[in-house]
């Protein structure tokens with residue numbers, strides 16, 4: 001973090017709270033619901049919550065907000081932990097809201113005893129109807145008049161499983177005419193006969209989000225409970241519950257959620273993409289999930305850098321996905337090993353090359369002053385890219401054409417002497433000559449050429465598969481586009497090239513390596529790769545091929 005950078009509004013609040021001695025140290029939490037994999041929006045929240053305690057001292061808990069038994073799974077818990085650790089953060093405690101079910105139950109009993117909660121037999125439709133509208137007050141029904149004893153008895157029976165799902169709920173008794181709809185006797189417990197991923201069949205009543213969340217914060221002595229803007233209307237209830245229960249006064253602060261162009265940022269929608277097979281899995285490299293980005297080759301440093309760059313806003317906005325790609329490129333440019341891979345081969349025979357092979361030495365990363373080098377085989381037959389040759393070139397075409405000269409990266413200058421065609425007139429081969437005095441690093445030829453091409457020796461070429469990814473959606477603002485979001489899926493978001501030709505150094509690869517395929521983009525090994533078949537994902541193109549330029 002650069003020192004001159006001004007504090008964001010949360011940092012200002014914390015700095016003040018600490019200066020005034022309101023807290024000795026701060027505690028934050030990251031509270032995911034384990035109902036899906038984490039996405040880049042969650043990364044923002046993780047960097048924020050963990051970043052604050054890194055900066056000001058204190059601790060950050062990981063709390064699984066697992067109060068809904070139906071949608072939650074252990075697979076999600078495991079993936080969430082893996083993603084946070086991969087991002088580079090360590091939680092102080094791994095906690096589960098479900099561990100507080102006993103305490104939360106006692107809190108509910110406390111409210112009943114204070115005559116601040118009642119059991120309601122109304123249907124959900126009746127409850128909704130009695131709630132009124134933002135401009136008209138709601139009405140209290142007869143169940144709200146139940147005595148403390150009656151409510152206690154019914155609530156115990158609810159817990160004992162005497163009633164079916166939906167037959168009764170427990171509501172907080174607050175204010176049916178409050179301008180804040182969340183204060184109009186909100187439901188705090190419901191009946192749900194469902195097994196929970198941690199508590200099994202112990203419970204058949206579960207606390208509602210508003211009742212569990214703030215109370216869990218208090219149980220953990222969370223000082224600054226940070227959530228997204230849609231929870232602003234919940235804050236009044238958050239404070240009311242803490243006050244009535246006389247528990248640790250956690251405070252809720254809201255910031256704008258991250259929205260990004262050309263993608264969706266909701267677990268519910270991402271789950272649909274997975275279930276309906278628009279993508280292969282949660283970690284499909286096109287997904288905005290942390291696991292998808294990791295598989296695609298994005299670095300944790302780039303993700304953290306991105307979250308830092310976008311800052312902490314108090315108003316909703318839409319961040320250009322190009323900014324994320326900019327951060328990814330910036331990291332990869334410094335770290336990626338350069339390699340040569342030909343996607344669409346055109347064979348060249350170098351007629352005057354007499355040796356069987358010459359191993360030329362090429363740097364792994366010219367951006368690194370301590371770069372290592374690798375040996376690349378140069379031989380009589382090589383491949384260049386089809387698009388790097390034109391029989392009738394336009395002006396300023398600095399690649400190869402009949403009679404033209406180019407440099408082969410790290411090797412020699414060649415001249416094209418003859419174009420060989422099949423009977424249909426398709427170009428199948430070029431005959432070239434090389435200039436022995438023009439070797440890279442020791443060029444005494446005095447010849448200057450403008451173009452440098454990547455190439456691969458035919459005899460030494462390693463076959464590989466390459467997956468090229470594009471935007472998952474073809475509209476910028478998917479959430480606000482008309483119709484179902486799936487109508488805007490980009491049908492060409494994945495292009496598979498099942499046979500490309502790679503220099504042999506790529507045989508010696510592992511999943512941690514990041515590559516720049518010269519003139520092609522940044523790539524990494526996919527997890528589907530095997531020793532029989534190398535599979536590479538394109539992480540990002542070399543330059544932003546999209547219209548908008550991302551300014552630093």
Ligand code: ATP
Pocket residue numbers: 030031032033034040041042044045065226227228256257258259265266267268
């Ligand atoms: P989704 O709508 O994708 O399911 P969620 O908010 O329901 O997201 P949770 O598991 O409840 O997902 O979120 C855990 C934490 O991450 C919460 O504190 C939430 O505010 C934060 N979070 C979720 N999405 C974003 C986002 N797009 N930007 C910033 N923070 C987010």
Ligand code: MG
Pocket residue numbers: 033
């Ligand atoms: Mg949620």
